[in-house]
Amino acid sequence: MESTESIILGAGLAGLSAGYHLQSRARVLERENRVGGLVKTINFNGYWFDHVLHLLHFQSFPIQDTILDLLGTDIHPIDPEAWVETREGTSRYPLQMNLKGQSLEAIEATIADLKLAIDRTPKLEPNNFEEMLEFSFGRYFCDLFMYPYNRKVWKRPLKDLAPSGFQWNIDHPDLEQVIEGSVAENTTFIPYNSNGWYPRPPADSPIRGMEVLAKTLGDKVDTVDLEHEVISLSLKDQTVVCNTPDGEQIYHYDQSLLSTIPLPTLIQITSDLPQQYRDMGKLLKxxxxxxxxxxxxxxxxxxxxxxxxxxxxxxxxxxxxxxxxxxxxxxxxxxxxxxxxxxxxxxxxxxxxxxxxxxxxxxxxxxxxxxxxxxxxxxxxxxxxxxxxVFTNDSKVAVQALKDYYASHNVSLLGRYGQWEYSSMAQVMNDGFQWAMSQEKS
Ligand SMILES: Cc1cc2nc3c(=O)[nH]c(=O)nc-3n(C[C@H](O)[C@H](O)[C@H](O)COP(=O)(O)OP(=O)(O)OC[C@H]3O[C@@H](n4cnc5c(N)ncnc54)[C@H](O)[C@@H]3O)c2cc1C
The missing domain is CATH 3.90.660.20 (Protoporphyrinogen oxidase, mitochondrial; domain 2)
Structure with a gap:
């Protein structure tokens, strides 16, 4: 059995960022045969595809300089142009700030209902996602876009989703800006993902797409064991068991374990997790x-x-x-x-x-x-x-209880699926760096 100070489960951006900081003090265990997790790009006969839409944007995360320095000349600024198509027309994203392009009737009805929502007294506290949308945008805009689009994304009753916690990228309307954007291009509103970045490596680069970010970060990590699927964790013994091409391997962590693998998987493989916490996993959809x-x-x-x-x-x-x-x-x-x-x-x-x-x-x-x-x-x-x-009021409580229980056994949960959240690439990298720095201090 090999021992190391810290073990990191998963070589997505969260795990790689933590490993990058801890260097030889940590071992990263990854199920797949290459790093990156979700941030991979596939080549089909000369056509490259990211696994999902991936634009790097930093908002206010302080890691921007570190990441841009790492990527050097391979990274290119992108001023993203996104459009929204509804039954009433085509507008720039976000639709609420750029109504120009929708029919006159849709613009007038949106502004009238938005005004009613803003002026409503007393202010109502939303109990669920559907109410949050209606109280923020007014009824007409919800029927035009927010409800049908979100029903399509979630395919679950919007009343069953939590009113907050996963909508940081929904811009809340300011009446003046909505009116500005209904007659001309909105010049004052800046969406969260403006000033994005995307890799543009040289033509002969063996990889392209956003995977360039994961590969660049991965190359700087001291120990990443690929094709190491973690199949068991013992909190008491501080050991993990992996399936590898050479058979099962056991690793011991002396100080801490960071899990960035999906929380339901972690629950499943933790051999000594009490039943009450195991049951909470059923709430994670x-x-x-x-x-x-x-x-x-x-x-x-x-x-x-x-x-x-x-x-x-x-x-x-x-x-x-x-x-x-x-x-x-x-x-x-x-x-x-x-x-x-x-x-x-x-x-x-x-x-x-x-x-x-x-x-x-x-x-x-x-x-x-x-x-x-x-x-x-x-x-x-x-x-x-x-x-x-999927965020529900129950899942929020369960995730917090699980985080606390694991933390009391020197296990930290991080990453989009590790701590069951709605986060961006910059956010999970930032969290990985922060976690590693907290380990350096301890
Ligand atoms: C549709 C979509 C669009 C998005 N668009 C953007 C965008 O435009 N901009 C942006 O900034 N972010 C975007 N994101 C978010 C971004 O992709 C994620 O925040 C980020 O990639 C999450 O990284 P992670 O390391 O937390 O998780 P992951 O990438 O999932 O990494 C987890 C790793 O754990 C490994 N693993 C799992 N189980 C095991 C096991 N048992 N043993 C060992 N290893 C295991 C996995 O193979 C994986 O490598 C988008 C996400 C989605 C789904």
Whole structure:
């Protein structure tokens, strides 16, 4: 049995960031044969696809300089252009700040209902996500976009979701800005993901896409054991057991364990977790993302932006991502890649791949996404699960209780799925760095 000061479960961005700081004081154990977790990019015959839409944005996280320095000239600033399609028109994202493009009737009704919501006294405290949306945006805008879009993303009653905790990226409307954005391009509002970054390595780079970030970070980590699937954790003995190509291996941690693997998996593999905490795992639900990767031959469409949201529930996908606008070398010069995002509860039975492709192609036609002079030459699919953590009032309480219990046994939970949260790449990297710094001090 090998011993080390700290063990880190998972080599996604959260685990890699912690390992980068701790260097030889930590060993990272990863199930897959390459690092990155969700932040990987696949190449299908010259067409590169990120597993999901990935734009790096730092908001106010202090790690920006460290990450940009690491990536050097490979990273490129992106001013993202995103669009929203509703039954009433096409507008810039976020729709509430950019109503120009919607019908006059929709603009007037949105502003009237928003004013009612803002002026409402006494102020009401929302009990659930559906109420939070209505109290923030007014009824008309909810019916136009927020309800149908979120019903499509969650495919669960919006009344069952928590009123807060996972909506940091929903911009709350300010009446003046809404009015400004209804007549002209909104110049004063800055969305959370403006000033993004995306890798654009040289043409002969063996990897492209956002995986460049994961690979660059991974190369700086002292010990990452790939193809090490953690199958058991003993809190009492401070040991983990891994399945590896050479059989089972046992590792001991002297000081701390950091888990960035999905919390339901951790619960399952913890051999000495009391039943009451095991039961809490049943409250943790998630949605999966089916990423359909379409390789297209023909001229690259202009004016589509980086991605587009589709509010109508009759369209199966939530977003279309135009990858060539992130990096022109993500596809051959005479083609382009379209990433199609579909979300559904992870517990639903999967449809066949053929049924999904058929529906996607039909709906791409419906929204006029493939111009007449373009041809689909390949289609592939990847299922990411968990992708979106489902927040309910009960799950919030359960996650906190689990975090506290594990912490009392020198186990920290981190990362988007490790601590069952809705976080960005910058946030999980920042958390990884912070956790490692707290270990350095102890
Ligand atoms: C649809 C979608 C779109 C997104 N868009 C953006 C965006 O535009 N910008 C942004 O900043 N963020 C975005 N994100 C969020 C971002 O992808 C995540 O915050 C980040 O990748 C999470 O990293 P992580 O290390 O916490 O988790 P993960 O990447 O999931 O890493 C966990 C690791 O644990 C490993 N593992 C699991 N089980 C075991 C086991 N038993 N043994 C060993 N290893 C195991 C996994 O293989 C994986 O490598 C998006 C996420 C989704 C789902």
């Amino acid at each position: 998630a949605n999966r993302v089916i990423s359909v990767m379409i390789s297209i031959k023909g001229p690259r469409p202009q004016g589509k932006g980086h991605w587009r949201y589709y509010g109508e529930e009759s369209i199966v996908f939530t977003r279309l991502v135009y990858l060539h606008n992130f990096d022109p070398l993500l596809s051959p010069p005479d083609g382009w890649g379209l990433l199609v995002e579909i979300t559904e509860p992870s517990e639903w039975p999967m449809q066949t791949e053929e049924a999904i492709y058929e529906r996607v192609v039909a709906d791409l036609e419906q929204v006029d996404a493939i111009p007449e002079d373009c041809t689909i030459v390949d289609q592939n699919m990847l299922v990411v699960s968990p992708a979106y953590v």
